[in-house]
Amino acid sequence: MTALLIVLLAGIAAGALNSVGGGGSFVAFPALVAVGVAAVTANAATSVALLPGGLASLWVYRRDLHPLPSTSIGVLTWTSVIGGALGAVLLLALPSESFDAVVPWLLAFATFVLAFGRRIARSLRTRVAGRPTIVAGQLLLSIYGGYFGGASGLMMVAFWSVAASIDPGRANPLRMAQMAAIYLTAGSIFLVASDVLTEWLKLVLMIVGAIVGGFGGATIARRLSAPVLRAIVVTSAAAMTVGYFVVTS
Numbered sequence: 001m002t003a004l005l006i007v008l009l010a011g012i013a014a015g016a017l018n019s020v021g022g023g024g025s026f027v028a029f030p031a032l033v034a035v036g037v038a039a040v041t042a043n044a045a046t047s048v049a050l051l052p053g054g055l056a057s058l059w060v061y062r063r064d065l066h067p068l069p070s071t072s073i074g075v076l077t078w079t080s081v082i083g084g085a086l087g088a089v090l091l092l093a094l095p096s097e098s099f100d101a102v103v104p105w106l107l108a109f110a111t112f113v114l115a116f117g118r119r120i121a122r123s124l125r126t127r128v129a130g131r132p133t134i135v136a137g138q139l140l141l142s143i144y145g146g147y148f149g150g151a152s153g154l155m156m157v158a159f160w161s162v163a164a165s166i167d168p169g170r171a172n173p174l175r176m177a178q179m180a181a182i183y184l185t186a187g188s189i190f191l192v193a194s195d196v197l198t199e200w201l202k203l204v205l206m207i208v209g210a211i212v213g214g215f216g217g218a219t220i221a222r223r224l225s226a227p228v229l230r231a232i233v234v235t236s237a238a239a240m241t242v243g244y245f246v247v248t249s
Contacts, residue, residue: 003035003036003202004201004202004205006031006034006035007031007032007035007202007205007206007209008205008206008208008209009209010027010028010031010032010206010209011028011049011053011205011206011207011208011209011210011212011213012209012210012212012213012216013027013209013213014026014027014028014046014049014050014053014206014209014210014213015050015053015054015056015057015209015210015211015212015213015214015215015216015217016213016214016216016217016220017213017217018050018053018054018057018153018176018179018210018213018214018217019053019054019056019057019060019176019213019214019215019216019217019218020172020217020218020220022151022152022153022154022157022175022179023150023151023154024050024053024210024213025046025050025148025149025150025151026107026111026150026151026241028046028049028050028206028210029042029043029046029150032045032046032199032202032206035202037199037202038096039096039099039100039103040091040092040096040099040100040194041194041195041196041198041199043091043099043103043148043149044088044091044187044190044194044196045190045196045199045202045203045206046149046206047088047146047149047182047183047186047187047190048183048187048190048191048196048203048207049203049206049207049210050149050179050183050206050210051180051183051184051187052207052210052211052214053207053209053210053211053212053213053214053215054176054179054180054183054210054214055180055214056210056211056214056215056218057176057214057215057217057218058173058176058177058180059215060215060218060219061172061173061176061218062173064170064172064173065173065174065177066170066173066174067174068134068160068164068166068174069164069165069166070130070131070134070164071131071134071135071164073174073177075131075135076134076135076138076174076178077177077178077181079135079138079139079142080138080142080145080178080179080181080182081142081181081182081184081185082139082142082185083138083139083140083141083142083143083145083146083182084142084143084145084146084181084182084183084184084185084186085146085185085186085189086142086143086146087142087143087144087145087146087147087148087182087186088146088147088185088186088189088190089146089189090143090146090147091146091147091148092189092190092193092194099148103148104241104245106148106150107150107241107245108241108245109151111151111238111241113151113154113155113158115238133163134160134163134164137159137163138156138159138178141155141156141159142178142181142182145179145182145186146182146185146186149179149182149183152179152182153175153176153178153179156171156175156178156179157171157172157175160174
């Protein structure tokens with residue numbers, strides 16, 4: 001019962017974090033590993049579980065969804081769908097030992113992006129890039145998101161702020177839409193081709209938690225300041241990264 005409660009609470013926290021700025025994978029993935037789920041299965045379950053929460057958040061943000069200056073939402077979404085599928089196939093095709101070895105470093109890299117990505121983006125911001133550049137960058141980020149979702153949404157916002165000169169504060173609804181596209185394709189593949197359903201009870205509890213957290217977090221996010229939201233996400237990411245290095249050392 002303790003393990004199931006941890007999974008439920010982790011789902012709520014992950015859904016809420018994703019709705020306000022990203023980083024939900026930092027809670028969901030380590031929580032599943034902590035209750036005994038294998039790393040590859042936990043990563044697959046995270047993609048499946050966080051999709052409904054992302055859709056709940058997207059419903060709240062639906063009136064604030066706007067395209068990038070040089071790329072339509074449709075083109076961006078199809079790119080995310082393809083990239084998410086490629087990343088999922090990559091995760092399943094590579095040996096599980098490869099994923100186990102690279103996870104701590106992926107977490108560390110994603111934490112760095114969470115903490116400094118926007119500052120780097122501001123320093124590099126130039127003119128608006130063309131559609132080919134944006135689509136190519138989106139494809140790479142979507143492959144990463146399908147393989148390991150940690151901070152992929154934050155990376156998207158940082159990339160868009162450089163390539164499309166979009167204000168990060170306006171990018172959250174579009175980020176939620178693209179992460180939903182990635183989770184949809186990757187999660188569908190994981191449901192069919194991985195052993196994620198062997199942990200069906202934990203998966204269902206995390207889905208329920210993510211929906212509650214995603215809807216509630218998006219509703220509350222409109223009332224909190226950006227610095228407070230950012231501090232919550234970065235602190236959580238750093239704590240989870242350090243914890244994962246400790247556990248796996």
